[in-house]
Amino acid sequence: MQFTRSNKLDCRFGGIPGSFTAVQMLFWLPVLAWLLPMIANAQVSQHSSAVLEVGAQAIGVVTRESPAIQGRALTEGYVTQPAIMAELDPWNGLFSLKGTLNLEGATLKRGELNAGIAGEGYIDRRHPHTYLHEIVLTSAKRFGVDGVSGASITVGKGFAPFGTDDPMERPFEKYPINHHLAQILERAVAIGALRTGRLIFEGGAFNGDEPTGPGDTPNRNRYWDSWSGRITFVPWPQGEFQTSYARVKSPENPTGGGADQRKQSASIRLEDSQHSGYALFEWARTGDYVGSARTFAFTSLLAETWARYDRLNGALRIERTERPDEQRLVDAFRTPIPATDLSIAGRSRWTIVTARAALSLVNVRAFTIEPFAEVARARVSPTLRPSGFDPRQFYGSDRIWSVSVGAKLAFGMSHMRMGRYGVATTRKPDAKMGGMKMEDM
Amino acid sequence: MRFAIPTCAIFLLACGSDNPVTPGPGSHDLTIFGTGRVSDRYTGEIWVKGNVAYTTTWGFRSAPGNAVKIWDVLGEVPTLVDSLIVPNASTLGDVQASDDGQLLVVATEFSPGSIMIYSLANPVKPQLITRYTTALTDPGVHTAEVQRVNGRLYAFLCIDPSSVSPARLVIVDLTDPAVPTQVFTAVMGSPYVHDVFVRDGILITALWNQGITIWDIGGAGAGTVANPIALGSVITVGGQAHNVWWFHNAVTGEKRYAFVGEEGHGAIGVSASGDIHVVDVSNFASPREVAFFHVDGAGTHNFSVDENRGILYAAYYNGGVRAIDITGDLSSCADADKSQDGRCDLAKMNRELAHGPNGVGPVYIWGVQLVGLRVYASDMLNGIWKLGPASFPPD
Numbered sequence: 001m002q003f004t005r006s007n008k009l010d011c012r013f014g015g016i017p018g019s020f021t022a023v024q025m026l027f028w029l030p031v032l033a034w035l036l037p038m039i040a041n042a043q044v045s046q047h048s049s050a051v052l053e054v055g056a057q058a059i060g061v062v063t064r065e066s067p068a069i070q071g072r073a074l075t076e077g078y079v080t081q082p083a084i085m086a087e088l089d090p091w092n093g094l095f096s097l098k099g100t101l102n103l104e105g106a107t108l109k110r111g112e113l114n115a116g117i118a119g120e121g122y123i124d125r126r127h128p129h130t131y132l133h134e135i136v137l138t139s140a141k142r143f144g145v146d147g148v149s150g151a152s153i154t155v156g157k158g159f160a161p162f163g164t165d166d167p168m169e170r171p172f173e174k175y176p177i178n179h180h181l182a183q184i185l186e187r188a189v190a191i192g193a194l195r196t197g198r199l200i201f202e203g204g205a206f207n208g209d210e211p212t213g214p215g216d217t218p219n220r221n222r223y224w225d226s227w228s229g230r231i232t233f234v235p236w237p238q239g240e241f242q243t244s245y246a247r248v249k250s251p252e253n254p255t256g257g258g259a260d261q262r263k264q265s266a267s268i269r270l271e272d273s274q275h276s277g278y279a280l281f282e283w284a285r286t287g288d289y290v291g292s293a294r295t296f297a298f299t300s301l302l303a304e305t306w307a308r309y310d311r312l313n314g315a316l317r318i319e320r321t322e323r324p325d326e327q328r329l330v331d332a333f334r335t336p337i338p339a340t341d342l343s344i345a346g347r348s349r350w351t352i353v354t355a356r357a358a359l360s361l362v363n364v365r366a367f368t369i370e371p372f373a374e375v376a377r378a379r380v381s382p383t384l385r386p387s388g389f390d391p392r393q394f395y396g397s398d399r400i401w402s403v404s405v406g407a408k409l410a411f412g413m414s415h416m417r418m419g420r421y422g423v424a425t426t427r428k429p430d431a432k433m434g435g436m437k438m439e440d441m
Numbered sequence: 442m443r444f445a446i447p448t449c450a451i452f453l454l455a456c457g458s459d460n461p462v463t464p465g466p467g468s469h470d471l472t473i474f475g476t477g478r479v480s481d482r483y484t485g486e487i488w489v490k491g492n493v494a495y496t497t498t499w500g501f502r503s504a505p506g507n508a509v510k511i512w513d514v515l516g517e518v519p520t521l522v523d524s525l526i527v528p529n530a531s532t533l534g535d536v537q538a539s540d541d542g543q544l545l546v547v548a549t550e551f552s553p554g555s556i557m558i559y560s561l562a563n564p565v566k567p568q569l570i571t572r573y574t575t576a577l578t579d580p581g582v583h584t585a586e587v588q589r590v591n592g593r594l595y596a597f598l599c600i601d602p603s604s605v606s607p608a609r610l611v612i613v614d615l616t617d618p619a620v621p622t623q624v625f626t627a628v629m630g631s632p633y634v635h636d637v638f639v640r641d642g643i644l645i646t647a648l649w650n651q652g653i654t655i656w657d658i659g660g661a662g663a664g665t666v667a668n669p670i671a672l673g674s675v676i677t678v679g680g681q682a683h684n685v686w687w688f689h690n691a692v693t694g695e696k697r698y699a700f701v702g703e704e705g706h707g708a709i710g711v712s713a714s715g716d717i718h719v720v721d722v723s724n725f726a727s728p729r730e731v732a733f734f735h736v737d738g739a740g741t742h743n744f745s746v747d748e749n750r751g752i753l754y755a756a757y758y759n760g761g762v763r764a765i766d767i768t769g770d771l772s773s774c775a776d777a778d779k780s781q782d783g784r785c786d787l788a789k790m791n792r793e794l795a796h797g798p799n800g801v802g803p804v805y806i807w808g809v810q811l812v813g814l815r816v817y818a819s820d821m822l823n824g825i826w827k828l829g830p831a832s833f834p835p836d
Binding site: 070121212213216253254255256257258259288290295296327328329330332336337338340341342343344345346347384385386387388389390393394 | 483499500501502503505529530531532550551552580581583601602603604605607631632633635649650681683704705706707708709710711712713803805821822
């Protein structure tokens with residue numbers, strides 16, 4: 001089992017030959033991003049007139065979690081969130097292609113320590129995303145004098161119109177554990193969006209099945225069996241209010257027959273006009289259903305804020321999320337896909353406070369190096385008693401500390417507002433915020 | 442005030458009860474003789490052979506579910522004698538001894554799926570003969586039914602689905618337990634095949650949302666274990682068909698009813714759902730559901746039947762063990778005892794005879810087995826219970 005080296009730094013990279021190190025990965029990703037547009041003989045630019053934009057990023061991080069399991073601490077190193085992003089927009093939005101390759105399948109096969117998170121067969125470790133994280137074709141038509149109103153359609157593989165932005169484009173390296181309550185991603189999607197001034201309406205159909213591994217693709221026989229809709233109100237350029245709803249068919253059983261989900265989300269997102277501060281307040285709830293009968297519900301409340309001062313930036317996140325506790329495999333950080341029945345072992349409530357500080361060391365010619373440190377304290381308690389999952393017995397404590405230090409390397413474009421397409425997002429970024437890209441809504 | 446007193450009384454009764462799941466009217470308490478506590482692991486299935494009981498373990502408490510607990514049940518209080526630890530297993534969901542008492546078979550899950558085959562030459566010191574695992578037993582063997590068909594011993598393995606492979610049934614010949622041989626396999630279940638029942642050359646598979654299917658494996662003249670032939674099937678109301686018991690009434694010789702357990706959603710320790718469905722299988726080609734038994738707030742799991750007295754003992758998770766009168770014609774009842782779809786409601790017919798264990802705090806009963814004059818129950822939260830049987834006819 002992988003957690004036997006409990007007090008040693010464990011820098012093995014799942015699926016990567018031993019000679020391929022984290023340093024090499026961090027070096028080659030930006031180089032690859034720089035070379036790609038040259039190969040394509042295309043323009044790489046931060047300006048909105050660019051036909052092709054390409055970017056890449058990766059984070060090297062060491063995490064110590066105590067206790068991680070059975071009273072034991074674990075210290076591990078990863079290359080996480082390695083991604084190459086590209087957007088081709090030759091006709092000013094009439095047709096545009098956006099894609100993201102995510103290489104976590106190579107670097108995070110065992111998952112990344114992230115106490116409390118669960119999904120896609122991983123628990124207390126964040127799962128790797130699929131290699132083809134996103135590839136969508138969007139056609140948008142703007143109308144009106146405000147320059148933002150318009151309509152668009154999007155097809156491809158990507159995010160369903162639901163919930164908030166993907167955590168990969170938010171301030172923290174460690175994901176919030178409500179990822180599977182607050183976003184629906186890596187699906188075959190068909191999305192229509194309409195923006196009229198301050199209101200954005202989106203509706204989409206997609207396949208309900210979640211990915212079951214980095215190389216997985218949406219099941220064809222599940223295409224369009226699920227749907228979602230999102231309404232966003234943009235009262236001023238730096239603020240937005242969204243509410244969304246989704247019905248997802250058997251997400252955790254790829255062949256169908258598992259529990260369905262009905263998901264709700266509401267959020268307020270704020271950003272100052274200098275793009276030096278940001279805040280998000282989020283509520284999300286997922287109800288599991290068998291037929292029309294609700295079996296369990298899981299709720300999340302999250303608030304996070306970020307601020308930049310010169311080269312320094314810092315962030316704080318407070319999250320309270322309920323999680324289904326499931327049967328585990330011999331590797332106690334994994335759960336069976338699909339589950340063997342419709343029951344859960346328990347439902348735990350996680351209250352996690354995460355603080356982050358970062359320093360922008362290099363930020364020239366679209367090349368960014370940002371060292372950071374994150375500290376998180378989680379408190380976990382069962383919401384059902386007695387329970388088939390007792391956190392104290394399992395972890396050895398109901399309080400878990402996590403410390404992460406690392407550096408983010410990024411080059412070129414960054415993915416903006418991951419989770420929105422076409423007129424549901426603005427056409428080009430106009431500002432940059434440390435490791436994040438913010439945009440003018 | 443008129444409503445306050447009864448309201449308060451109901452509230453106090455509910456809060457004062459160890460178990461909020463209400464027993465049926467006239468249901469007696471099952472006598473508790475003793476308990477063997479297990480607190481390091483969640484307890485799974487039970488099998489009792491003679492004076493020895495074997496309980497499996499599930500999930501992860503302070504230790505993983507990789508242990509088989511061995512109990513001396515000669516006295517009224519089960520005494521832990523020993524434990525088997527199964528490597529590379531996180532749940533041992535099923536255990537059964539062969540009819541001749543020579544072998545103990547344990548199903549393992551996640552991953553690899555396998556069965557552990559032990560010699561019971563010394564019942565309290567099982568010796569591993571072999572571990573049977575193949576690509577087709579992955580990711581886990583959910584249950585392993587050990588039965589003899591035409592003189593040969595077989596294990597019927599219900600295999601969990603994975604993200605890349607659907608659920609399936611694998612039948613293994615255990616004639617030479619050191620060299621188990623696969624004789625049949627087929628994909629079945631939607632999405633699960635959780636359990637089977639084998640008797641008189643008839644195989645009944647519990648196929649979740651596909652209900653049950655009855656197969657001839659040598660009892661009806663055409664099929665064999667290596668070539669089962671489907672005779673008929675029925676989708677029980679609500680699906681989620683999990684387990685089956687084909688009742689042979691020892692008094693009348695009648696073989697009319699199969700009892701099907703529905704495993705609905707639940708949370709370990711606090712809630713469960715799912716009814717017992719009574720299927721008339723007098724015509725294998727067209728089985729039909731005629732009755733059901735429902736407990737508010739609880740759901741059923743595994744069964745054991747006293748075929749001499751016509752009592753079904755059903756594990757009911759947070760509802761404890763329920764003893765149900767299954768004698769007579771279960772398909773006919775007064776209109777008042779019928780559901781809207783015309784099935785007889787055994788609860789309304791006051792057929793619940795007894796329940797238990799009571800007064801012991803929360804229980805979550807996984808399995809039950811009647812042996813002699815004692816009812817043994819495995820409790821995920823507490824371990825093993827030794828109970829008295831239901832009085833029937835009632836005292």
